[in-house]
């Protein structure tokens with residue numbers, strides 16, 4: 261499958277809940293429809309919170325990926 | 340005076356700056372280190388009383404003391420803000436345009452309300468995060484005869500993350516005392532998928548809110564306000580109308596911090612988590628609400644940080660070895676009903692546990708302004 265290239269990458273590794281999610285929301289607010297936002301995090305709470313927020317806000321969750329020592333959450337701004 | 344007498348400059352006359360100055364004075368000899376505090380305030384206000392003053396549960400006059408009077412003997416307080424930081428030359432410039440050299444610089448400038456981030460805020464919302472706002476809210480609450488109250492926070496981070504829920508429990512008590520609880524709907528909005536940042540505390544508080552009939556709206560990130568139509572809109576697409584909107588304003592670090600290149604747009608200073616020093620400068624520190632550390636912005640945080648830093652600087656000046664570190668300790672007592680409270684203890688590695696609430700914890704909270712002014716600020720606890 262072709263890899264989706266993020267418009268914006270937020271490296272929030274080492275930052276704790278709710279820091280990474282708030283960073284993601286900030287990027288979402290600043291972005292435009294169609295933007296792909298990717299966030300790197302080491303905080304396990306974010307792994308649950310961020311996808312829930314993406315769903316609730318009516319945006320698209322592209323995926324949650326386990327990387328080496330962290331995970332990546334990718335969303336598309338649809339509204 | 341010895342020729343190599345050092346000078347510590349503390350920028351900020353709030354909880355962090357005052358506690359640090361007083362503790363450092365206790366731990367060090369005035370002949371070895373001079374302590375100079377720069378600040379802008381005439382009076383020092385005990386902010387935690389903001390969850391009681393709007394209801395008339397406390398007289399605000401007991402929550403304020405003249406700033407100058409809170410510094411122990413041997414500390415110089417200069418009532419002027421700092422407008423420039425020059426770390427390469429170890430100097431700061433104050434608003435009166437004088438330049439001061441330092442050996443140690445401690446930035447304790449707290450944060451500010453960045454209401455410019457939320458258009459319409461001033462017209463639409465009330466809050467309890469400053470004395471003026473709390474007194475204004477007191478007048479509005481006195482005139483309130485029932486209706487719909489929306490309570491929440493405009494963004495994260497804010498000072499004292501538990502304060503919005505503490506305020507809510509006190510509001511319920513107030514409405515009951517006035518006999519208008521059954522005429523009032525209380526809606527609580529929160530940016531995350533819970534009612535507080537820390538999950539186990541959130542579960543505890545959410546249950547209590549539900550028992551009290553509070554209507555909860557999770558994942559409600561305030562996006563815009565419509566003061567004329569009395570509506571608040573969330574980023575997630577929800578709209579709530581209100582008769583009274585009580586919204587903690589957006590916060591950010593001080594502008595001078597960003598302008599001096601000490602922080603990004605947020606204005607919060609990044610410091611070493613365990614040693615509180617800024618970048619590679621081992622004589623420049625930030626403490627209290629001014630930092631971007633992943634812990635509560637609380638007076639209790641400032642208190643623990645000051646204990647560490649005062650000891651460190653005093654030992655260094657005395658030529659003693661010092662191996663301690665700050666580990667993110669915070670302890671705070673938070674109100675969970677009209678007459679009860681819980682005390683939360685935490686550190687970087689240990690989240691707090693919400694075990695039980697008690698009347699004695701509420702009493703602790705109730706008397707905390709006395710303890711604050713007489714012992715905590717003074718550096719003797």
Ligand SMILES: Cc1cc2nc3c(=O)[nH]c(=O)nc-3n(C[C@H](O)[C@H](O)[C@H](O)COP(=O)(O)OP(=O)(O)OC[C@H]3O[C@@H](n4cnc5c(N)ncnc54)[C@H](O)[C@@H]3O)c2cc1C
Pocket residue numbers: 350351352353354355356377378379380386387388389390419420421422447448449450467468469498499502593595626627628629636637638639640641671672
């Ligand atoms: C409603 C409410 C309830 C709270 N409840 C609790 C609680 O129960 N427990 C708890 O621990 N904490 C509580 N807090 C939080 C606590 O009050 C703050 O975390 C604490 O005041 C932070 O101290 P600080 O010194 O970092 O910042 P501040 O107390 O805000 O002080 C910063 C000072 O720096 C000064 N300053 C700013 N810029 C400059 C400059 N350029 N030059 C010189 N001076 C400058 C400001 O004028 C200010 O006086 C509460 C806060 C609120 C609003």
